[in-house]
Amino acid sequence: MKLLFVLRQSPYGGLLARESLDAILASSAYGQELSVLFMDDGIFQLTQEQNPEKTEQKNIQKIIAALEMYDVDRLFVCKQSLIERGLTHEQLSCKATLLDQEQIQTLLSEQNHLLSF
Amino acid sequence: MNTILHIINKSVFTHQALRQCLKCYKDSDSLLFVGDGVYCALNSHEQAAKLSTINHCYALVDDIDARGIDHSTLLDNIQLIDDKAFVELSISNPLSQSWF
Numbered sequence: 280m281k282l283l284f285v286l287r288q289s290p291y292g293g294l295l296a297r298e299s300l301d302a303i304l305a306s307s308a309y310g311q312e313l314s315v316l317f318m319d320d321g322i323f324q325l326t327q328e329q330n331p332e333k334t335e336q337k338n339i340q341k342i343i344a345a346l347e348m349y350d351v352d353r354l355f356v357c358k359q360s361l362i363e364r365g366l367t368h369e370q371l372s373c374k375a376t377l378l379d380q381e382q383i384q385t386l387l388s389e390q391n392h393l394l395s396f
Numbered sequence: 397m398n399t400i401l402h403i404i405n406k407s408v409f410t411h412q413a414l415r416q417c418l419k420c421y422k423d424s425d426s427l428l429f430v431g432d433g434v435y436c437a438l439n440s441h442e443q444a445a446k447l448s449t450i451n452h453c454y455a456l457v458d459d460i461d462a463r464g465i466d467h468s469t470l471l472d473n474i475q476l477i478d479d480k481a482f483v484e485l486s487i488s489n490p491l492s493q494s495w496f
Contacts, residue, residue: 387491389398393493
């Protein structure tokens with residue numbers, strides 16, 4: 280089954296970013312075809328040099344680094360969201376494929392289930 | 397290719413949810429406004445022109461009426477539906493994506 284997690288929330292402003300990543304890691308145990316799409320403010324989860332210790336929250340960058348270890352390697356990033364936020368592909372903390380709007384529409388419609396975060 | 401039911405529950409006047417959804421929306425998909433999202437059905441906001449071209453656009457009538465929104469101020473292409481029709485929409489669209 281093809282599951283796509285659509286991550287649109289920035290990290291650290293609320294719990295959704297952390298919880299969505301926990302859900303992804305938990306889902307990886309079930310052998311489905313997982314993909315993750317970072318778009319809108321979800322892009323900000325991929326910045327490097329995150330240091331949330333003083334805000335007493337778990338480090339999102341570290342959880343994202345763990346995705347690869349759990350064989351969650353179909354990672355996608357919305358190109359337009361990246362440009363809007365002044366970030367470049369090279370600045371991201373993980374290997375992700377950049378997608379334009381049309382490619383995102385295709386990715387969404389190819390899935391069996393979408394999980395919105 | 398599966399069609400998607402896009403569900404928006406945030407007002408267009410305070411959130412980017414509608415704008416961001418419209419980037420991903422394609423012709424065969426459906427768009428449903430619930431909760432505060434019904435404010436997106438008004439014909440007065442800056443996304444109204446773009447929204448008026450969408451074929452399968454719906455709003456929950458109970459949420460419109462709860463907020464005292466005059467039906468004559470809504471975009472013509474928005475179909476007001478009840479919960480039963482909401483269920484039917486989620487059956488007829490294999491996928492759903494919530495925008496919040």
